Amino acid sequence: MEQPRRVTIVDVARHANVSTTAVSKVLRNAYGASPAMRAKVQQAIAELGYRPNAGARGLRGKTYTIGVMLPDIRNPFFPDILDGITDQLRDTDYHVLLGPSHNNGETAEAEIIAAMIDRGMDGMILIAPLSGRAHLEQVATTVPTVLIGRHGHSPHYDTVTDDDTTGAALVVNHLADLGHRHIAHIEHRETDPTHLAEMPNAIRAEGYRQAMRARGLDITIVSTTYTQEGGYLGTRQLLARPHRPTAVFAGADIVAMGVLTALAEAGLSVPDDISVAGYDNTTFAALGPISLTSVDQAGHQIGANAARLLLERVADRDRPSTQVKLTPTLIPRRTTAPPPRA
Amino acid sequence: MEQPRRVTIVDVARHANVSTTAVSKVLRNAYGASPAMRAKVQQAIAELGYRPNAGARGLRGKTYTIGVMLPDIRNPFFPDILDGITDQLRDTDYHVLLGPSHNNGETAEAEIIAAMIDRGMDGMILIAPLSGRAHLEQVATTVPTVLIGRHGHSPHYDTVTDDDTTGAALVVNHLADLGHRHIAHIEHRETDPTHLAEMPNAIRAEGYRQAMRARGLDITIVSTTYTQEGGYLGTRQLLARPHRPTAVFAGADIVAMGVLTALAEAGLSVPDDISVAGYDNTTFAALGPISLTSVDQAGHQIGANAARLLLERVADRDRPSTQVKLTPTLIPRRTTAPPPRA
């Protein structure tokens, strides 16, 4: 098994007795190649097993690669988004490459994004990025960009969000309708003013506050992180308080997993002693032994919309920016029930 | 916000009053640049915010990119492997890009692998690839390659595996020691002879058979897939049989999730009515309300070893191939207990 030189466009051109330009045109479905020429070239490509070198293409034209920045591969919500992106890109010439940022904060995230740009991505989809506005705009002027989950507009990038205010209200109203008066919320701690205005977790927390006030209920918020551990620690805090809530609204399913762990440890039964609701309606929420009440964000649609907007912007860099906002729905399951009689 | 031309090596060279060759040498830490020159160039790079274009580098040299083929982003075991890879690559010039193959079979997987090679990966890590031997060897002769989870040797690629035979035996012995006589196994259906000899799922199933025989127990195998749905459907099949098992050994945690869902639906309680064990010891197995007995494969070590072997092979393509085999351990939790009195 030798190391044979890779087949290049020159080999194809020679094999088909045409110019490299002709081959290039066929590759790109560009104007200026007769059907006969196309057929000849396509046959040569097939016979030689030619595949274009994306790096070389990128030097002059496009790499046909879309980069997706994933803030946390462990969050089971993101695969839904990815499926949507992949489905939308099927039957195009584009491929998706993922850049994993392991929940390591803004600097690590910026490095991943830069690394993907260095590698010639034609467009970028950033899932709930932590970067400041200025950085996001700089990225978006460098390469077509779509933001997922991030509220707030810019002429330079498109956004796809879910109505997190409504989503939080769905949970609060569901619990209040069941008779709960003391509903606590576990949020992802946020101090940065831009994040407070634009990050989905902050919008959810604010939606919780609004909905609670509208119902005339008192607000109880614990600030940790959107991780399993954050849910665990937040719940421990709540249980240590004198007046225990009858329901916990976790800002994400993965947080709810930690909540359930802490409650089980404390010997509390769900939903008999305490109700729990999550957010994202991940596949794990549907699991029999979990059966978590959650908010469905239609991750697949989010991803599909993001990919669609990105392709449009790759095709026309100067089109006006678009904001897509989807509406969440509540999926009631077995972790929520009326509160125990006091 | 304009679209400024990206800073190139020529800009850096001009700014530092040196040749582009000199800049290139500094970038690659190559021989032939005095400390003074290095300092000058590095300062120019910092001042201009220069970042090398990976595609252009790849045309002559390396892209400093490692491609990881992920067969299924939903499987919570893979993030552990990825963490290991990332940790090992920290403090090197390499970046990781992920190619997601959504459990779509061998053809889709081959397309992803090809797409990553087209995009100039310096090395590839393939996680439990489905491809045949010939294809894997062809990939490995094209670009340095390490296989994870795949048993079987080749001079062209390195492998990192876990001792799946032992892992399966750990589960069987654990359950048999608890008093179970009727232990069923849910496997990923496999007919391809190479897969039967090399894929981890097949080795696990064979390990189950061996361990059961050694204990003098009858074998019950249901063949579905390594997905949540596969676990669900497999369990329904088992429950429909006249003689219901007292324990189910799922070939992967994600399969066990489906098992638990089906059992909950059937009104069976775990572990009082039936015991369940998984494989992979994912973070979800540790969840309070799940608390799944599982086999720990040390995903982090698997990933770290794979990345280490890959870097060695990128540095020296002709080094002899290496096989790393790690040893699994059993993590008993609350889903396994003695069988109910008959």
Add this chain to the structure above:
DNA sequence: GTGAAAGCGCTAACAA
């Protein structure tokens, strides 16, 4: 130790 020049594989601009 340093730099000039060639060339990697491709596409864009242009000429025929």
Add this chain to the structure above:
DNA sequence: TTGTTAGCGCTTTCAC
């Protein structure tokens, strides 16, 4: 419609 030519940003070779 087709082909010729230049050049994208970098590394390599080879003079000096």
